[in-house]
Amino acid sequence: MKTESIKELLTGEKVLQEVKVKGWIRTFRSNRFIALNDGSTIHNIQCVVDFENTEEEILKQLNTGAAISVTGTLVESQGKGQSVEIQVKELKVLGIANPEEYPIQPKKHSLEFLREKAHLRVRTSTFSAVMRVRSALSFAVHEYFNKNGFYYVNTPVITGSDAEGAGEMFRVSTLDPKNPPLTEENEINYKEDFFGKETNLTVSGQLEAETYAMGLGKVYTFGPTFRAENSNTSRHLAEFWMIEPEVAFLDLDGNMDLAEDFIKYVIKYALDNCKDDLEFLENRLLQEEKTKPQAERSDMTLTEKLHFVLDNNFKRVSYTEAIDILKNSKPNKKKKFNYIIEEWGADLQSEHERFLVEKHFKAPVILFDYPAKIKAFYMRQNDDNKTVRAMDILFPGIGEIVGGSQREERYDVLLDKVKAMGIDEKELWWYLELRKFGTAQHSGFGLGFERLVLFATGMTNIRDVIPFPRTPQNAEF
Template structure:
């Protein structure tokens, strides 16, 4: 059985026979020796293989190129270099697959170029680090909720409900050309589900129903939004973590959100030091690429966010602060802050985080007119018990609220937003209604923050964005 390179570098014993399998990253040949660096995906580091040219047929030697896959057997020896403790002195090599015209040669490639061959970018150091970190974060999410007694819930991807009421939906149909009724509306009677259905934008409504019986649940899966936002922060297909907790109010919700984010940061700092250090050094080496926060290098930024309590401010206070902010007075905001009732843009959120408070910020009590129908109306009649968590570099990373448990308020909000066909959702208020809260964490935006990458398309394996679907 072959050994993983990660295990050999961590626990390998000198002078033991081993076999490895992997892909060639680099090769260097002289008359006396062949040097290969091999990576098998198990860790950030490569292992160096040293062989005598006489042990390799000339034809095979010419096929040992970057990207080729090989099996190498030999014995582990103490490394002469300083970067690793051991290397492999090979005595037998088998070529599994050659790689003529391999596009990822051992040189720096731009992220834009790598997006054109995203099926190969997993083989680079940068994306190896990013996706191992994404894996660690995903595992830690399950660990966090399991330890706290949450039930993991699989909510539907195909749904008849629009949880956000925004209408930015991908329709699901089995009809080639949907027929129309006499009044011009689409006739779904011959469709697979006999009604209009779409890909979900959120598992929240289903999670609320489950929380009414299970107490504390969370979903973790893909969501879809047909929003034509071709930015560095938006995807058409993205991953959401959505807890819902019975009997929690807004303060409980904020405490849970902060605890989750800090748990994840602590976990990845402890479990992915090599990957984070690589990305930290990558950002430092890009001298022409300014740090997203304008000040802290990556590792210091993660540690700072982990250690600092989150600031808390109401929407009303945020608007007053932003209206008086120098970028607003000097006309440097793309979207000028004109007054109460407007939606906060990413530039406003980042100003609060990066320039005013200089730490993550929780904004609460937004105008009900700019928030979803299910959020609990406050006593002032103008705002709802909403909360957004804002992070440096990315802006909003969590959005949530205390849910409206009073059926008459919920029905009025649904009528105002012209939301129908949610009688099952109203049943959760008819039968034993309770205060409850929840939120959604955008996994991709959190990975973007943790890795220091500049574009959200570089932290999801195969991004789906307006006009672009590959693989």
């Protein structure tokens, strides 16, 4: 007999039919009522056990966390809280869960505790909802680009270049760490390493994606990236996923159009296809907000925040204009910002970005034309020789969610910037060579996928929107 999903059964289309379902017990009460969940939906289905005709040994095994198979008749429920239920005819225990050992009991657990049980936390309502939304967003990313003529490119995880120029990279090596081969200068001889050179885990697939954009026109990469930044904040991971489109013959204005259209598409997809999960997460967030001091509470519900992005045109503002707004703002004049804005050239912090979005413009904001000194080497230099064709998209509650730019397509200008930033031009010979053979304007952006999931689910810590977070001093599981 075919096993049905609980999501399918809750539509009620198979009432009075015999059905079979498998899942994990959330609760078992009165020796009669099982709340069963199989991961297909936030909702459980109630299974009513015939106490008198069920072996006592089986009843003892019906504990939270146990995996079971149930066959019975789907009927309209007489109780509150569910429209249908299963009158059980046959029940099999597929895997027991000792209640004295199983840690995910039917009570409220802290998110910190659940991170320690990352292999089991997806069995909770919160994490199953988050991961279903994550899956839907991932699908929407691929669907958007496929519909818009982009080609999916897989860029290397192991690389010899540092796309960001920050040097915060994880080394990849097969050399003996206790006794590595040395050069005459007493330095590690990477020529004897597996790849014959020093290599690292990538911080971005952008540079390689650019090469394919200059042949295929429109490409995107969506894969894991790594930063060896010793940061324990709620917004940083050492391993995370990046969405990076690159488009030939596209200027900065077109890049901003693309980024806004893309973000609105994936958020709308989540709203249309994850209604139950988002409703649960919104209610969870409302309960969490009640425990905060009034001043720290959000002005918007989760759904309102998503529609804030979806229903507003993104306000486009130059960095210079934004600095003037911030310098003259009340929080800056009254020194309520943690980082006071004093002069042009300051690197904006999350508090400044959120002020622009939530208080000043009351809309998502795209800042553009940043000072060259605070941006990466590959961004196109403006004629003023002070700013570059960069853009960041700012969201409520989160600050920057997208960073992008028109790329520097002029060989001489790019070479000068590489030298000025102390980057080894020999490592980027192929990237520079793109500017010699059929060069053209091109643009792209990067969106940290976990930041998007964080925003869409209302979770407050990025470690709770990826299955197995990698952070300083933590590579468990």
